[in-house]
Amino acid sequence: MILSRVKGPIYYLIVLAGLSAALEVLPLVPxxxxxxxxxxxxxxxxxxCYLAGxxxxxxxxxxLDQRKTILGKAKEQELIIISRKILNFIVFILLFIFILKLWQIEVTPLIASLGIAGFILGFALRDIFANIFGGIALIADKSFxxxxxxxxDTGEMGEVIDIGLRSTRIKSFEEGNEIIVPNSTLVMSKITNYGRPMVNLKMVINIGVAYGSEVGKVKGVLLHCVTKLKKLLKDPPPRVYFMEMADFSxxxxIVFWIRDYRDRFxxxxxxxxxxxQELQAQGIKIPFPTRTIYLEK
Structure with a gap:
């Protein structure tokens, strides 16, 4: 594809090189x-410039074609159009300046004016540019x-439903509503992706029982509650640990791995x-916060 696009411009460059060589030997007025x-x-x-562009x-x-699964076909086309417009604008400005210098037209005032105009425009649109470049950074980094x-890092969790050039949309897990986050914010945020590097997920669940409970029996009951589930990984096997003797429990x-993080909840x-249910059936009590007070006469 690249060869077919550059074949024409290269042909014209060769022709122009020949005309330039012929011009040198023609007896023309200086x-x-x-x-x-x-x-x-x-x-x-x-x-x-056209060839380079x-x-x-x-x-x-x-x-972008290699990343269309991240962005989606429609967003890929949108990003291509915007990037092409920005690139063409830059190429046009450079082409204009080079030709003016070639014809010995003073370009310093023009460059200064463009610099001032660019600074003002960039300052006015800094948030938009930050979000667009943030979106490009997210796509390049393949964060999600x-x-x-x-x-x-704010604690909100959800499924990514759209990655735009200016913002990313997330369907909140807790409330089911749509969270719209500017891409510039996401780039600077700490993000936990439960789908990376694999869909397997380690889960930890803490359970407290009353003092006086038999430790071995509690471990057996809790381990049975986990191992009977179908969506768990057999390797590494589930484990139950006696962690501490707390104030009232x-x-x-319980530590185990599941096959797919989407099943965690x-x-x-x-x-x-x-x-x-099992602890209740086995007569193992689940305590609530209590405090014993001793009074001395």
């Missing part, structure tokens, strides 16, 4: 020769993709519900 030479060089600069555009499209379940920790609900 002023006419200089003028024609500048015209040819101006055309060469224009074609070279085409190569960069095709490279950008190829790079549509469908991933992530947790923000004996605290145990469903499995957590089943484990806790089963543990509560």
């Amino acid at each position: 002023t006419i020769k200089v003028t024609l030479s500048r015209v040819l060089i101006s055309i060469v600069i224009a074609i070279s 085409s190569i960069i555009n095709l490279t950008l499209k190829s790079w 993709k549509i469908g991933d379940f992530i947790k923000l 004996l605290n145990f920790r 469903d499995i957590q609900d089943k484990v806790i519900s089963s543990a509560y």
Whole structure:
């Protein structure tokens, strides 16, 4: 594809090189020769800029095609269009300045004016540019993709439903509403992606029982509540640890791995519900916060 796009411009560059060589040997008036030479060089600069822009555009499209599963086809096209417009604008400005200098037209005031205008425009649109470049950074870094379940450093969790150029949309797990986060904020945030590097997830559940409970019996009941579930990994096997003797309870920790992080809340609900029922059935009490006060006469 790149070869077909650059074949035409390269052909014209070769023709212009031949015309330039012929111009050097033609017996023309010096002023006419200089003028024609500048015209040819101006055309060469224009074609070279077009050639460079085409190569960069095709490279950008190829790079985005490899990431279309992250961004989606529609967003990929949107990013290509915006990037192409920015690139074409930069190429046009550079082409304009080079040609002016070639014709010995003073460009310093123009460059200064463009610098001031660019500073004012950049300051006015700094948030928009920050979000757009933040979106490009997220795509390049592949921090997450549509469908991933992530947790923000603010504590909010949800499924990524859209990655735009200016913002990312997340479906909140707790409330089910849509959270819209500017990409510039996401780039600077600490994000937990439960889908990376694999969909397996380690889960930890803490359970407290009353003092006087038999430790071995409690471990057996809790381990049974976990191992009977189907969506758990057999390796590493589930484990139950006696963690501490707290103020009003004996605290145990259940550690196990599940096959898919998307099942974490469903499995957590089943484990806790089963543990509560089994402990009650075995006569093992689950305490509530208590405090014993001794009074001395």
